Amino acid sequence: MPPYFAFSHSPGLEEMTREAGNVSSVMANSAPTFVEGAIIVGGGPSGLAVAACLTMKGVPSLIIEKSDGIGSLWKYKAYDRLHLHIPKQFCELPHYPFPEDYPMYPNRKQFVDYLENYFRHFDMRAQFNTKINAAYYDPQLSCWKVESQPSSAGSGECVTEYCSRWLIVASGENAEAYTPDMQGLRDFRGPVLHSSNYKTGADYMGQRVLVVGCGNSGMEIALDLANFNAKPSLVVRSPVHILPREILGVSTFAVAMSMMKRFPLWFTDALLVVYARAVLGDTTSYGFKRPANGPMTIKCEQGKTPILDVGTFAKIKSGAIKVCPGVTHLTSQGAKFENDQFAEFDAVVLATGYRSNVPRWLSDDGGFFSPEGLPKNPSLGTWKAGRGLFVAGFGRKGILGATFDAKYIAEAISDAWSLESHKHLVSPLKSRYPPP
Template sequence: MPNALPMERKCIVVEGPVIVGAGPSGLATAACLKKKNIPSLILERANCIASLWKLKTYDRLHLHIPKDFCQLPHMPFPENYPTYPNREQFISYLENYVDVFGLEPRFNETVVRAEFDEKCEVWRLVSVGEADDGECVETEYVSKWLVVATGENAEEIVPSFEGMDNFNGPIYHTSAYKNGYLFREKKVLVVGSGNSGMEVCLDLANYNAKPSLVVRDSVHILPREMLGRSTFEVSMFLLKWFPLRLVDFFMLLISYFILGDTSKLGIPRPKVGPLELKMKTGKTPTLDVGTLDKIREGKIKVVQGIKKFAYHSVEFVDGMVETFDAIILATGFKSNVPSWLKGTNFFSNQDGFPIEQFPNGWKGKDGLYVVGFTKRGLLGASMNAIGSADDIHLHWKNTDDDEDKKLA
């Protein structure tokens, strides 16, 4: 067998920062830099911007908090957009954002390694892409600044259960789920009781499927709105005036009057309040958009944790065994930064998040910046993008001043 031809290699020196990721975090950072006349290069492994939203989200998805808290820097949502834009509207907003700021990501560029060269004081990124002729090309990018913007949801989390490989029906992650049309009249087990799991169950019920929701742990479910305002907005306002635990008590009290006792539906609440739990663990409360009503109507069944799979059935920890036609894993996503960012202890190898908690964790040493890992959604990403661009601008100005002094 002949030896394979060596992969084509090239090296590119980048004048400004290299941004890894063309999701909302990367686009926001590039736009903030452009407002300061600082060029940047965005590398994206997919063939489009916002690949999570475009390729891995279900049809009925809407923003869970109002648009005013989700807009990217320097460009609000259109006034005619609803309070909670849907998937298509948010994607259109991001595409317009790219056009307005003239951003040009390089697609199909997968960064496989990034490391700081202490001798030359630059970041070296190795990316594998595809040339026009279909051949693989390995490119080394060299820059003084690296912006990690791959996000909290870079890779699917796929749990392993005993006997899972023996299950006869299809098993999907929510990243492959679009709507419930294919599951009409079928018994579907949805694993995961976060926002995605609750919404997928609701969608399945609306398509006359027969969904069951796995609730393994306790979970806080809050109404999307209370007192005529979004729950997020109310909580942010109260936190300005009252201590965290008092706000949690108020939120749970109002939730009880609106939603009732969720433990009677098989969904117990954690002992720690929703905001305190979010601060400590990053676990986001689930916002109800109609799923609880379907549970009360008997159109969605709540089941306990999974013990093991069989050929056409699932056994739960309480001993109940039930047959299912399909399984949908609403088990979330994870960061992949430790797999490609080397030589730094800034990120945890366990969860791929910065070790420093919010509001820190956005700036490392040697020109390293991190955008979109705050566990605070698009608002946190925008804050990181603005802060990173401002800090890079300071170094950029100092570099220009040094060059002017040399020429004087």
């Protein structure tokens, strides 16, 4: 494999301002670090999948990751009891299967071990503990320039600029925790934490805990709290589908994916809803209104996964978990709800999801991303942004979608990596920034 980058620095820094979304940065005046191959921003599953697929095509890459290693979201920001919510075959990364002895739904540690083994297996190159300040396209050199610095460094300190023909955004739809602007949030006297900082219900035994958000994470955190004899209440504000995780011992998600290949989407949705009602009963009587569209229709159109119940609904039926409507505001003692009821709480867990951080650092001159940092026109594709910019894992299709993105990206880049094409593309960069 050819060397993945060559260093070429000249002394001195000159301050200059460049806009990247909402970020203004101090750019290095020294010659960039030329990366031969692709720069991949993000060391999660999406970034690893792209790096592996590029390796299989003989194309080098450099992963730039703000954390101290790969899979930081799973390693540091996941609760202890977390398992994959869908079967492992839908979460495998390209060219490397899960170990045969892994269960159908690997736990957090098993998945982290898998990612780390994946990284080692493909002998990936990475720059860890490095944050991206800005990335922009240089039309004169037909390349992408990426300003970075150590994650712990202050503004303007230890700035390094990378340069590459290809930039792959793999920082993820879930790059940063999202905290809603709830009235009275600062007034609440007890601890308030995002689900990314929640670890175990053992820390809340006997306490009244309000869980805001009823996605798969919120539901499982409420279950974890109930299992540790806490007193959880779950806020259910919007209509949502609840499906049993398995149908007669087979993954509901796997059944749905198989049915969608054979039957119309509406038919798949109808059968899933009928089965869910037969197994779980009428969920609406417990505070869960069903959306007008079916579960897989919503998944395909909006990227929202239905709740795959792992035991939470039984706890709701038994009264161990209370269901509450939307919160109007918090007080120092508790929460006021949309039904005008008030309840006291000792702690609040915000299972309110994550957001993309792309607009903070990427200068998106081509207008590929929306202000929320997601592909603006998914119908036109979610992985190819043009001018050597590619995107992995932003199609709201989970790890399975990121795998397809990685394969498409590697194919597109490898087509330009032929000896003749490669020389044509990178020779201007090498001549301007020759290796020492």
